[in-house]
Every structure is written in structure tokens, then in C-alpha cells.
Amino acid sequence: MAPAQTHASADRRIEILKSAAAAFRRRGYHGASVDEIASALEMTKGNLYYYFRNKEEILYACHEYSLDVLLALLADVRAETSTPDHKLRRLILAFVHLLLDELQATALTIDLQALSPPLLRKIIARRDEFDRGLREIIQQGMDAGAFAPGNPKMVAFAVMGAVNWITKWYDPAGPMTSDAIGQAFADYLVGGLTRMSGSSVPPPAAR
């Protein structure tokens, strides 16, 4: 009946990850204490070690979880049969939504480099996978002439930066809902690439 759980109460593990992600976002990996993560859940820090081997494994699991979610989204968008600009738009909208409403605004922002090399490599490999997917969409748009020509790698980095940076200023109590932010970002980041007609309008004045 209950959903598949590899070992001990997977739900509890996820609660811990959410608390940890929030703490890591606020204070950074080294700044957040294990005790702080536990207290927020009204458990003792010793108890965390029943679910995770150590603090690093918690960080690793946070990144894994975020990447699971984001790569699933990417696969979803890729499978669509629509134009690159629709794909990019949907990707940004959903990314912002996931980031703010599901991932404790934390996804790819927290200290990757705190991980030891073997774990680090695994995370980087998957993050690169996401990057490549994003670049592919942008490249397709450029090839089709729907997007202004440019370096898709740089554009992808710019998009990722703009979106991930939201973490730094977003205030759930602020005037902008996560939806409104997503719309505004998609408008700017996709609209800015899109050339009016289906054909070749020259790139903007600036050289």
C-alpha cells in the first residue's frame, strides 16, 4: 500500500532533507549545524544518524533529490512535440515553480564543493546532463531561426543563473508569487531570444 521505501521510513528521510535544504540555504553547508536541522523537526541530532551516515550524505541526498526532480522535468519537456521557444518557456516556468514551491529554494545553489570528490563527480555529471538538455533546446531554436544566433552555452548559463539566483532574493511573504516570477522570467529570458517573424531579422543594433 505504502509507496516503495528502500530502507527506513522514506518519508522521514524527506522531511529531514527539506529541513536540511532550508538550513543550508540560510546558513550554507558549513554554517548550518546538524543540531539545527534536527531541532527544526523536533528531533535530536543523534537521531539523524539513524537515517544518514553523516552530514555530507545529507547534502548529497539534497542534490540528488533536486536533480531527480529537475531531470524528470527536462525529460518531460524534451518529449513534447512543440517549438523550441515553447519548450524553453515551459522549462523555465516549471523550474521556477519547482524551485520555489518544492525545493525550498535551494536546488543547485548550495555548496557543491563541500562534497568529497567521488560524490561530487556524480552530482556534476547529472547537473551537466541538465545543462546539455537546456543547451540542446536553445541550439534547436537557433538552428530553426526562431532564436537570435549566439552561443547556446552562454545563453544556457545565463538562464540558469537568473533562475537559480531567485533563491537569493525570493521572499514567500513578498508581493510576487512564484507563478508571477516564473511568468516574468519566461517573458524576459525567452522573449528576449525570440525573433519576431519566423525568418531572419538581423540581431539588435549593438555590436
Added chain:
Amino acid sequence: MAPAQTHASADRRIEILKSAAAAFRRRGYHGASVDEIASALEMTKGNLYYYFRNKEEILYACHEYSLDVLLALLADVRAETSTPDHKLRRLILAFVHLLLDELQATALTIDLQALSPPLLRKIIARRDEFDRGLREIIQQGMDAGAFAPGNPKMVAFAVMGAVNWITKWYDPAGPMTSDAIGQAFADYLVGGLTRMSGSSVPPPAAR
């Protein structure tokens, strides 16, 4: 003869700040040890306390220094008598250049929230000043019809995010020079806003 120095060897202080900024970027504020900062300069950690009261003051000075540089740039650009799109373009180009070549790729990225409230407030006030300046330029462009209409606050956040994020992936030994990155980002981030004619072309297809 020597340039103005408030107290003890200002040059030495700046060397320390550079080392600290680099360490903070790699490991984060809490992850970087005072000893690590000192060792990189072949000094002992005790000696750092001759120049700074404590670790927090070093972090504070890093932010102050970065903001000095960036606000000077902003004032410079503001004083120009050119169109908003030229201003924005120049701001981005120079920001990228400063960030990568002068500020150890560290500017606004390092744990602000590690600062105690009084210091934090001072930094945030100046960062907001920069934000306001950026928004103002964007607003002017929208008012003049040179930029597509939108929420200038969101656009400003997106630009700041894209640029500051460079820190996370930039590799001085990589294929892209800081200049090339600046060009690519300015093309995308400004070009994306710019509407073709001087007048009112409707915003892109997507709603």
C-alpha cells in the same frame, strides 16, 4: 608619496582581502578557515588579527570593497549621456570584467547572511542602491519604448543573477575569456530586451 592609507599598510589589507575572497568563493565563509587565508599569503593566522579584528570583519571588508567598485561603475554609467540600451550594455560588460578580473569572481555571491545584523544592514543598503540604479536604467528604456515592456525589478534580478552566477562556472583556464563572456551576456541580456525599431513592436508571441 604613497597613496592614502587610513591605518596600517592598506596594501597588505587588500592582499588579505583578495586571498579571503578567493577562499570564501571556494569553500564558503564558514568553510574557509582563517589559517587557509593566511597560509596562501605565507603569513600566520595570528598575524591577520593585526589587520582585522576578526573573521567577520574580513567578510565585511570584502563586500565593502566589491560594492565600492561596483557603485563607482554605476555612477560612471549613469553619468553617461547615452541611450538606456547603451548604458545597460556597458554596465554588463564592465560588471563581468570587474567580477572576473578584479574581484576574484566573488562580489555579491559570498554568504551575506553570515554577517551580524548591524553590518548586514549596511551592506544590504548599498546593494539595494546598486539594484535601484540598474532598475532605473531598465525603466528608462521601457519608458522610451526601446525595451519591451515588463517588470523592471524582475529584469534587474534576472540580469544580476545571470552575471553573478558566472562565478559558479567560470574557469580562468577555460576557452572563454572574460571579455568574450561579457560580450555574449550583453548581447543576450540587452539584445533580448531591445525592440527592433525605435517605436512600439508588440511583445513576443508567448503570452
Added chain:
DNA sequence: CACAGCGTTGAACGAGCGTTCAACGCTGCG
């Protein structure tokens, strides 16, 4: 009722790190 084992506790340990400080060498001035 007895037993098993999962989830939990809280105390204790040990390492790392920020910070302090008394003492030292070096440089330049009187």
C-alpha cells in the same frame, strides 16, 4: 505476558577552528 527490533535519546568524546597574547626581530631615528 514475553520477546524482538525499530526509532529515539542524551551524554560524551575529539577534532577543528577562531581568537588571544606575551614575546621577538627588525628598521630607522635620535
Added chain:
DNA sequence: CGCAGCGTTGAACGCTCGTTCAACGCTGTG
């Protein structure tokens, strides 16, 4: 030459925090 003081040293202290672990309660099963 002797003195003053700046810049530097390195050892020591104390606190925080990650991690360990033996012991405990609770729940459900035989």
C-alpha cells in the same frame, strides 16, 4: 649605539559542532 614601535610569531585556550554509542520505550507479534 640604544631605544621605540611596527609587524610578526607560535603556542595556548575554549568553544562549537560532527559523530558515536550504550541504553531505553514503544509497538506489534507469537
